[in-house]
Amino acid sequence: xxxxxxxxxxxxxxxxxxxxxxxxxxxxxxxxxxxxxxxxxxxxxxxxxxxxxxxxxxxxxxxxxxxxxxxxxxxxxxxxxxxxxxxxxxxxxxxxxxxxxxxxxxxxxxxxxxxxxxxxxxxxxxxxxxxxxxxxxxxxxxxxxxxxxxxxxxxxxxxxxxxxxxxxxxxxx
Amino acid sequence: xxxxxxxxxxxxxxxxxxxxxxxxxxxxxxxxxxxxxxxxxxxxxxxxxxxxxxxxxxxxxxxxxxxxxxxxxxxxxxxxxxxxxxxxxxxxxxxxxxxxxxxxxxxxxxxxxxxxxxxxxxxxxx
Numbered sequence: 001x002x003x004x005x006x007x008x009x010x011x012x013x014x015x016x017x018x019x020x021x022x023x024x025x026x027x028x029x030x031x032x033x034x035x036x037x038x039x040x041x042x043x044x045x046x047x048x049x050x051x052x053x054x055x056x057x058x059x060x061x062x063x064x065x066x067x068x069x070x071x072x073x074x075x076x077x078x079x080x081x082x083x084x085x086x087x088x089x090x091x092x093x094x095x096x097x098x099x100x101x102x103x104x105x106x107x108x109x110x111x112x113x114x115x116x117x118x119x120x121x122x123x124x125x126x127x128x129x130x131x132x133x134x135x136x137x138x139x140x141x142x143x144x145x146x147x148x149x150x151x152x153x154x155x156x157x158x159x160x161x162x163x164x165x166x167x168x169x170x171x172x173x
Numbered sequence: 174x175x176x177x178x179x180x181x182x183x184x185x186x187x188x189x190x191x192x193x194x195x196x197x198x199x200x201x202x203x204x205x206x207x208x209x210x211x212x213x214x215x216x217x218x219x220x221x222x223x224x225x226x227x228x229x230x231x232x233x234x235x236x237x238x239x240x241x242x243x244x245x246x247x248x249x250x251x252x253x254x255x256x257x258x259x260x261x262x263x264x265x266x267x268x269x270x271x272x273x274x275x276x277x278x279x280x281x282x283x284x285x286x287x288x289x290x291x292x293x294x295x296x297x298x299x
Binding site for chain 1: 177179181182184185186187244253256257259260261262263264266267268270272273274275276277279280
């Protein structure tokens with residue numbers, strides 16, 4: 001299928017940035033060393049354990065997350081490009097304990113694989129992190145799902161999302 | 174093709190016309206004619222979009238048989254919102270923790286350096 005390999009457009013990207021008050025070398029270490037990752041990576045209340053971390057192109061970072069209710073989830077990054085201390089390109093997916101990508105049970109059309117590109121830019125004593133996510137090897141349905149999920153929310157649904165958000169907030173109250 | 178609720182909602186939300194229709198319905202119910210007004214589209218085209226939204230459970234038809242207004246059904250939207258929120262939170266929360274952790278590492282490093290300098294000085298004095 002040709003659509004499967006078509007590059008995703010910028011509009012399908014999910015972009016986040018964050019400025020850290022630390023030198024770039026140190027931020028890089030916290031992203032690439034297991035002992036550091038276990039200290040900060042993952043949702044609140046989840047216990048993250050690193051099962052494997054091979055920092056080389058084609059290598060895998062496999063981790064488990066124990067949810068507060070005792071349930072275990074797995075995920076992995078496969079390194080595509082490593083340029084210390086400024087760029088890390090990885091393929092991110094939910095997996096089973098063996099590291100085989102699996103669909104999310106709640107959303108079957110959520111992309112199986114997401115390409116994550118993280119760049120670190122030194123700004124004096126601080127470091128600006130930019131993270132871009134985009135589905136890869138994805139079907140049209142997966143790309144639509146990702147786009148509907150992220151781009152529309154983060155880019156404000158062309159201005160109309162605010163109204164809906166307000167509406168939803170009203171319903172919760 | 175998968176039919177789980179979340180996938181259907183995502184598919185319905187992927188189209189800008191359908192998002193605009195939902196946004197319009199967020200301010201109250203409306204007839205098909207009213208909904209079609211802002212768009213340069215034929216009625217059959219609008220009806221098609223409405224059908225997709227209906228199947229995804231995002232809109233429902235009102236009781237008035239003649240006017241047949243459509244209204245927003247927010248439950249699936251809430252699910253999408255919480256799904257994306259969860260994903261986004263993953264990074265936000267992680268970055269918050271990383272922020273604190275980096276400060277910890279910096280303090281640790283400073284302490285070690287100071288200790289090192291002190292040792293050196295003591296040694297020099299001897």
